Amino acid sequence: MILEVKDLNAWYGKSHILRGVSFNVKPGEILAMLGRNGVGRSTTVKALMGDVEKTGEITFEGNRIDNLPTHEIARLGIGCVPEDRQVFPTLTVHQNLIMGLQSQGRDDGWTPDDAFQLFPRLAERAGTEAGSLSGGEQQLLTMMRTLMGNPKLILIDEPTEGLAPRMVAQVKDLILEIARRGTSVVLVEQKLTVALKIANRVLVMGHGSIVFEGTPADLAAREDVRRDYIEV
Amino acid sequence: MALFLLFLANGLAYGLTLFLLSSGVTLIFSMMGVLNFAHASFYMLGAYLGFQISQVTGFWGGLVLAPLMVGVIGGAVERYGLRRVHAHGHVAELLYTFGLAFLIEEIVQLIWGRSAVNYVFPDLLRTPIFAIAGLDYPAFRVVMAAISVMAFLMLLLLLLRTRVGLVVQSALTHARMTAMLGHNVPMVFMSVFAVGSGLAGLAGVLGGAALVTEPMMAQQLGPIVFVIVVIGGLGSLFGAFVASLAVGLLQTFAVGFDRSLGQLASSVGLAPDASGNFAELWSISLSQIAPLLPYMLLILMLVVRPRGIAGKRDL
Numbered sequence: 001m002i003l004e005v006k007d008l009n010a011w012y013g014k015s016h017i018l019r020g021v022s023f024n025v026k027p028g029e030i031l032a033m034l035g036r037n038g039v040g041r042s043t044t045v046k047a048l049m050g051d052v053e054k055t056g057e058i059t060f061e062g063n064r065i066d067n068l069p070t071h072e073i074a075r076l077g078i079g080c081v082p083e084d085r086q087v088f089p090t091l092t093v094h095q096n097l098i099m100g101l102q103s104q105g106r107d108d109g110w111t112p113d114d115a116f117q118l119f120p121r122l123a124e125r126a127g128t129e130a131g132s133l134s135g136g137e138q139q140l141l142t143m144m145r146t147l148m149g150n151p152k153l154i155l156i157d158e159p160t161e162g163l164a165p166r167m168v169a170q171v172k173d174l175i176l177e178i179a180r181r182g183t184s185v186v187l188v189e190q191k192l193t194v195a196l197k198i199a200n201r202v203l204v205m206g207h208g209s210i211v212f213e214g215t216p217a218d219l220a221a222r223e224d225v226r227r228d229y230i231e232v
Numbered sequence: 233m234a235l236f237l238l239f240l241a242n243g244l245a246y247g248l249t250l251f252l253l254s255s256g257v258t259l260i261f262s263m264m265g266v267l268n269f270a271h272a273s274f275y276m277l278g279a280y281l282g283f284q285i286s287q288v289t290g291f292w293g294g295l296v297l298a299p300l301m302v303g304v305i306g307g308a309v310e311r312y313g314l315r316r317v318h319a320h321g322h323v324a325e326l327l328y329t330f331g332l333a334f335l336i337e338e339i340v341q342l343i344w345g346r347s348a349v350n351y352v353f354p355d356l357l358r359t360p361i362f363a364i365a366g367l368d369y370p371a372f373r374v375v376m377a378a379i380s381v382m383a384f385l386m387l388l389l390l391l392l393r394t395r396v397g398l399v400v401q402s403a404l405t406h407a408r409m410t411a412m413l414g415h416n417v418p419m420v421f422m423s424v425f426a427v428g429s430g431l432a433g434l435a436g437v438l439g440g441a442a443l444v445t446e447p448m449m450a451q452q453l454g455p456i457v458f459v460i461v462v463i464g465g466l467g468s469l470f471g472a473f474v475a476s477l478a479v480g481l482l483q484t485f486a487v488g489f490d491r492s493l494g495q496l497a498s499s500v501g502l503a504p505d506a507s508g509n510f511a512e513l514w515s516i517s518l519s520q521i522a523p524l525l526p527y528m529l530l531i532l533m534l535v536v537r538p539r540g541i542a543g544k545r546d547l
């Protein structure tokens with residue numbers, strides 16, 4: 001296991017959001033996290049990154065990380081692409097990518113050139129302010145920026161939200177490529193078609209806890225879970 | 233004309249020194265989201281520490297060491313004070329910086345007394361390099377302007393041309409995302425606070441030696457710095473720069489071209505009745521109004537353009 005999460009509880013002020021979330025991530029897998037809006041998927045991502053008040057045990061590559069500040073968690077090799085696509089709008093596309101580089105990155109890892117080769121559109125706009133990119137381009141940029149740090153595990157929160165179908169396909173292909181290069185992926189995704197097609201395993205969250213765990217095929221067979229916890 | 237150039241030079245030197253202060257307030261505002269009311273106190277600390285060190289090492293030692301010491305003090309204030317207070321919200325932060333300003337003032341009075349200390353530039357810098365219309369232009373004004381410009385250019389190069397600068401820019405606006413990319417944001421914040429305080433300390437050494445070093449100097453300058461930051465637009469370094477020069481020039485010219493309001497009115501074609509009901513009003517002189525000008529500018533700006541010169545949002 002690359003990541004083990006045990007009995008995670010999280011709060012915003014007094015509201016108790018996560019109530020005993022436990023799951024594992026295996027090396028190299030794409031784990032999809034499904035569930036309706038507001039059940040706590042983003043909060044789970046934030047909790048893993050040390051960005052919300054929480055209790056519980058989080059172990060990454062055998063080391064406890066639940067007491068570390070966010071930047072140290074990132075330096076250990078967990079990358080995060082949050083749901084609100086935070087490009088640095090006044091920095092250029094290239095500068096955004098540079099912001100993701102980490103000194104302890106691997107030699108064989110991702111580089112800005114990879115980003116430009118994979119997405120010529122980003123190369124064209126390398127010198128322009130990232131805030132002027134379209135939503136889809138910003139999404140690709142945010143993902144590439146996080147990849148510059150060569151994380152061993154990447155958490156990607158709703159990357160296809162609000163994107164046109166062509167962009168959704170690009171994001172999907174990029175996630176497959178990330179996994180192919182050996183990085184484990186936790187993917188929070190609303191679109192069942194995308195999630196079921198690329199995930200190796202699926203978690204379904206109900207109100208602040210995990211209500212289903214299995215393969216995409218298992219989930220396909222469980223109409224009750226889909227009806228109660230996913231479909232609207 | 234020569235006189236005009238002299239005032240221009242004086243105004244720019246004063247404006248640039250003001251910018252040393254307002255740049256720090258601006259950076260710290262971007263970071264914390266509140267105005268640091270203790271900032272002018274770091275200016276005062278710079279003056280007093282500069283004075284104290286200059287007793288041992290001469291002026292130049294104070295010029296180098298005092299800003300560094302104020303920077304360290306500023307860093308410690310962030311690390312061990314503000315960072316904890318921050319968790320309790322903006323009001324707590326604001327009160328903290330208020331308290332700090334009073335604390336520093338009391339400490340300064342305790343150590344150096346209530347009256348001004350004798351802190352002046354060395355003779356070398358006080359010699360006039362030229363004289364216009366019977367007014368000397370001392371060398372230290374040139375040195376002040378040069379040091380301020382250098383500090384500003386270094387800050388700008390650091391912010392715009394280095395990776396550290398990128399991290400600072402990002403941390404100021406997107407702290408959480410920046411941390412998620414592995415950057416030590418708390419450390420960045422402490423450094424920004426330290427650098428901002430150090431610049432205020434530098435301004436203090438220059439301002440203290442040029443004007444007067446006394447316990448009221450923080451209280452006197454503080455409001456003007458806030459006026460500048462608001463006129464420039466909260467959080468905008470460029471705006472703070474423009475506003476600093478504007479206020480510096482405005483005040484210098486008002487004091488320099490000392491005319492009464494009556495004379496001014498006449499010169500634009502009005503004919504005030506110097507013995508009528510408003511005689512007192514017309515006899516007020518520009519230099520008497522000079523201290524008010526920044527506040528008048530502030531009020532005008534808030535009415536006409538609440539976001540300031542280069543601010544991104546209205547107040």
Ligand SMILES: Nc1ncnc2c1ncn2[C@@H]1O[C@H](COP(=O)(O)OP(=O)(O)O)[C@@H](O)[C@H]1O
Pocket residue numbers: 012015017035036037038039040041042043044
């Ligand atoms: N910053 C916040 N402050 C207070 N409550 C929040 C905050 N963010 C999310 N919540 C609440 O926490 C719950 C879980 O939110 P979230 O983790 O974003 O859900 P999801 O990502 O599954 O849609 C929701 O009820 C939401 O309203």
Ligand SMILES: [Mg+2]
Pocket residue numbers: 038041042043083157158
């Ligand atoms: Mg969410």
